[in-house]
Amino acid sequence: MERFKKLPPTTPLKARQVTLVTNHFRLNPTGRTVFRYDVAMSHTRMVKGTEKIRDLCKGDRDDAAILERNRRCLALMDAAFAAAPFASTSAAVIYDNSKTLIAAEELDMRQCACIRLEGGTIPPGFINHPRFKEGYFTIQITPTSSNHRLVINDLEAALAGDEANPDRSLRQFLEILTNQETLKKNSFMAFYGNLYSREAADQRKLREARILKSGMSKGARIIGSSSDLVAALVLDSKKATFFDDTNKNGLAGNIRELLNRAPNDAPSRVHINDFDRPDIVKYIKDLRVYCLNKPDNTFQISGLTREPLRNVFFDMGGEQLSVLEYHQRDGARLAYSHWPAVIVQSPRGRNYFPIEVLGVCEGQRVPISKQTPGQMKVVVNDCAVLPNVRFAEIHQMLNALNLASTTPNRYLQAFGVTIDVRPMKITAYRRQAPKIVYGGNIKVQYDDVKGSWFSSGPYVLPAKIPKWFVVYDGIDQRTVQQFVGVLQQAMKDKRMEVAQPKYMEMKVAGMDAFLSSIVKSLKPGERSPFVLFTDANEDSHAFLKLQEAKHQIVTQHLRTKTVRECIEPRKKLTVGNILNKLNCKNFGLNHLVAPDHEKNYLQKADVMVLGYDVSHPEPQSPQDRRLGIPPSTPSVVGFSFNGGQNPEMFIGDYQFCPPRQERVDILESRIQWMLKVFNDHRKKLPERIVVVRDGVSEGQLDMVLQHEMASIRRGAAMIKEGYKPKFLLVVATKRHQKRFFIDKSNGEVDNSMPLTVIDHTVVRPDVTEFFMQSHKAIKGTAKVPAYTVLQNELGMSLDEIQAFLMGLCFEHQIVSSPISIPEPVYQADQWASRGHSNVLAFFRVMDIEDPEDPSKKMINRYLKPVEDPLPGRPKFEYDWTRISKLLCYRGRRLEKTRANA
CATH class of the missing domain: 3.30.420.10 (Ribonuclease H-like superfamily/Ribonuclease H)
Incomplete structure (x- = not known):
């Protein structure tokens, strides 16, 4: 990409200026040179007379596997340093627990180019491991092919090259450096710039075998202008949902919780039936677990058997042996033989395990696909904290990294970097709001504090709906007609031209055939009729919208609860929002916008x-x-x-x-x-x-x-x-880590106001970047x-x-x-x-039998x-x-x- 001119910031009106406090903490590197190295680790052992080498820096990409791999790499690096001290002090070396090591001094390649660990030099946690107790480990530390020497206060060099793909060497150094104390203490789990606390005080038990863990999102930036470059640490508090790894009964305890069974319910009374099975399978599929009696043996679950554990057999030396009996012989006391067995699919075939011999590996985030809307709502509410709370959490995380406490950070000292513990402040400004225009050239006043306006007057382009249908299920027609009456009056006020609807009672399953019949009745070029459908079924929305796409008929789905609420006089805002949607869906437009510099705009x-x-x-x-x-x-x-x-x-x-x-x-x-x-x-x-x-x-x-x-x-x-x-x-x-707060005179902070713009000081110096908040934060802390x-x-x-x-x-x-x-x-x-x-x-x-080929x-x-x-x-x-x-x-x-x- 060709370099282009960075645009200068705007010149705002002084009356609209505002002081903001950020979550940027200035880093002050000295003129030292640090040295960057690549790290390779491998384990070598003999298998059936053949030497087998395993790369320890690579492997499965699930959360638990990454954490365990990083833990092993750190243990091996510490053991390598003990066996062959390749730096003057351990603090003079920082390591990302994977493939990157940075030293405050140039390392002696004779010492660290190839370090072999075996026998007594192997870390204690590896001695009894089923795969690692034999053979030897090799640690290779070699200079990076580019930017091996890095002058840590040369911020200009860090910006050299392509603006769209800048060099990250300096920022990587600062990120590893500020992480180092927590990584060494193992007090946080690290995932690609996000760190989550391992402390029990920083987590909250959620329902359905999940835990909400607190932590932080952090990164280093080069900010400012070309004449005043600054290195800064950006730090924000963060929370995430994890699978519960604390249940004393392991995976079986989690399953009981999913089944909503009381602790005193006897195992024989706790069943996984056909209704519960899909939720259980969804929860455990791809979950990494370990054998309670062999914690080093971890694997991901593929599914559940259809048969109960007592009826699951496998071949052992030509003999058919039940999985139940095998584990009982191994000393397991099993109370859930009526539960299905866990399936583990490996390259060699299938293996089976009783649920109750398994524990959940630490540090596995729950993906969105495994969370229900109800679960997501709870988490969103937990994460939506007020500005003062978030600001305090940010400072707590700064202390957790040992970047602001009274105890010196030995890694910062060794590399000659200090940090300003007071966050950077900036002068931002608020833009003027655009003008909002409705039909009849009616201009409405924007509320500069509330961040909204009162919708009045007709639509700019009122929709015409000559034919529409009201289809309902699980609600009486009289209530539906009352709602339609309210809607029609609002339509009239907005100058929409709408015919009388046809009413039909029908379940969502009938919408495919119904919309198909509408399509067949349309004349060439005739506009789509409109179908309003209401029911109480949570699953019907997706099916209805699939049919809309298939048949190209405009639909609107409303919950029956919403229909009943709209009959109440105080729910005018809800009716208005529904009407706004209906007008837009039916080729209408509600209002126009006239911003500053209107000559450049859409009209x-x-x-x-x-x-x-x-x-x-x-x-x-x-x-x-x-x-x-x-x-x-x-x-x-x-x-x-x-x-x-x-x-x-x-x-x-x-x-x-x-x-x-x-x-x-x-x-x-x-x-x-x-x-x-x-x-x-x-x-x-x-x-x-x-x-x-x-x-x-x-x-x-x-x-x-x-x-x-x-x-x-x-x-x-x-x-x-x-x-x-x-x-x-x-x-x-x-999706970024930057936060901005109003700096109140009493020492507290609040959300920045709508229309706020930040276009200097904390922006990239090499590219035109700015932050702009158009909206008012309704809940929690504003994200600009x-x-x-x-x-x-x-x-x-x-x-x-x-x-x-x-x-x-x-x-x-x-x-x-x-x-x-x-x-x-x-x-x-x-x-x-x-x-x-x-x-x-x-x-x-389409997940049904093909009539032309029942096997598919x-x-x-x-x-x-x-x-x-x-x-x-x-x-x-x-x-x-x-x-x-x-x-x-x-x-x-x-x-x-x-x-x-």
């Missing part, structure tokens, strides 16, 4: 704004990969752009891609579709294209520039010969999104860019307040989520052969292009409306 109709986001599935389990099972959940790319009837009307779609593919390779064709739809409504192509990419990591910025933007440009060039629009490219992200400007062919000033993006945050249309990120990015995320939900529902619906499932029809499959990889994969055509909106009846409102 000029020469600018297209594109937002896109990628939603990835969780990694496929090692067992499924070994079995050659093709991944059944794709990555989903969500898109949104202002291609609707009005220049401020954002619409969108999603598309499925091979799983875990971060780079978006479908942009070339998708930009052509967007430009075509834009041209259909504006009768011209946009001269300017603003691209807002949802958050990617710093290391992926080069990918966005070199691959994704190149695809967008190629696609645009194919639309029309000589067509060369100019681009503004901005990356927006909320970060924006990085990667390309600016439009020649806009930073003030103009901020005004443009702030305007987009007011374009949500559903609520009378700005959202936290620009609308096209927010919608793109919602489209990606909708695509993810639809594909999961599609796989559930219907979903198998969507498999295709893999071209040149790698050894051990699946020979078939799902045809995501074909599934996309079936479930996406492009080129179909609803492509020009906001169906996912």
Whole structure:
């Protein structure tokens, strides 16, 4: 990427300035040189006369395996230092417990190039290990191929090179250095920049065999301006849900808790029935466990047997032996022989274990896919702490790292680094809010404190709904009609033209056939009717939206509880939000936005704004990969752009891609579709294209520039010969560690206010970066999104860019307040989520017997052969292009409306 000019910060009005305190702590490195080394560790032993070498720095990637591997590496490094002291003191060496070591002095390669540990030099924890008690260990410490010598106060050198892919050597050093005390004490578990406390006082027991652990997210940054560079530690408190590894009864105790059984219930009365089984399997699949009598023997669970433990047999020396009897012979006292056995799939075949001989390995985070909405809500509430609490937690974590306590940090001393324990303060400012305009040119007043406005007047573009259906289940028609009456009056007030609906009582299972019948009755080119469906079934939403995508009929799903609430006079706000959604879904627009620098904004109709986001599935389990099972959940790319009837009307779609593919390779064709739809409504192509990419990591910025933007440009060039629009490219992200608080005069802190902007002092010095809070934090501590400007062919000033993006945050249309990120990015995320939900529902619906081949499932029809499959990889994969055509909106009846409102 070519270097480009960093835009200067804006010049705000003094009346709108505000002092903020940050979570940035200044690091003060001296002019010392440190030395970076690569670390390799291996274990060698003889197996059947053959030397077998195992790389100890590699292995399984699940949380528990990473923690155990890091623990072993640290123990071996300490043993290597004891056997061959390769530095003047142990404090002169810092180690990330994996492949990187940094020394305060140049190491003697004769001492550390190859250290062999065997016999009495092997750490105590390895002597009785089934795999490690034999053979020897080799530790190799060698200079890194680049940046071996690092001057730790040369911040300019740390910024040299590519802005989109800067060198991380100095930041890596500072991150390892500030972690070192906790890693040595084993007081925290480390996961890629996040650390979670092992202390019982820092965790809270949750229901359903889970634990909420407290910790921190941290990282080092180079910030400031080119003339005033600063190294800073950024520290935020963090919490995460873990599988319970503290139950004294091990995995069996966790299962009892999942079954909601009292401690005094006899084992013979505790059963895993067909109703409970799916939840138990979901909980234990891929969970790493250990044998209670052999703690070093760990493995991941593949599933549960259908048969009870007492009926599970295996071959032992030609004899059929029950798993129950085998473990009883080994001294196990088993009370749950009526429970199924745990299945462990290994390359050599299946193994079986009683649940009650297993314990849960420490430090396993619960993935989102294994948490119910109710569980997630509890965790979100726990994490949403007030600003003062979070600020105090940040300082507690600083002390936990021994960076602010009275006890000297020997590693900081050895490397000549100090830290300012008072967080950095900055002067930020608040922008002026855009003007909000409703139908009849009615302008409404934005409340500068509450961060919202009162919605009044008709819609700018009221929807016309000549035909609609109200379908209900689990609620009486009279109540539904009362609700519709309230809704119709509100529709009238907003100038919507809506016919009388037809009422039908029907379960969600009948919606497929019902929507199909509607489609058959439509005339060519006729607009989609609208279907409002209400029931109390939590699972019906996903099925209904799958049918919407399949049949291209606009739907709105409401819970019966919401319908009943809306009849009450005090629920006008809820009715208003529902109505806002209905208008947007049915080709309408609620309000217009007029920000500062309005001449650059959307109503000029020469600018297209594109937002896109990628939603990835969780990694496929090692067992499924070994079995050659093709991944059944794709990555989903969500898109949104202002291609609707009005220049401020954002619409969108999603598309499925091979799983875990971060780079978006479908942009070339998708930009052509967007430009075509834009041209259909504006009768011209946009001269300017603003691209807002949802958050990617710093290391992926080069990918966005070199691959994704190149695809967008190629696609645009194919639309029309000589067509060369100019681009503004901005990356927006909320997933970062930076926090900002209002510094109150009484020494306390509070949330920063809506419209707050930070564009100096704590931003990157090499790239145009700023933080902008458009919204008011309703719960917990405000998170201020970060924006990085990667390309600016439009020649806009930073003030103009901020005004443009702030305007987009007011374009949500559903609520009378700005959202936290620009609308096209927010919608793109919602489209990606909708695509993810639809594909999961599609796989559930198609998980039935194929009538043409009863040995297969219907979903198998969507498999295709893999071209040149790698050894051990699946020979078939799902045809995501074909599934996309079936479930996406492009080129179909609803492509020009906001169906996912």
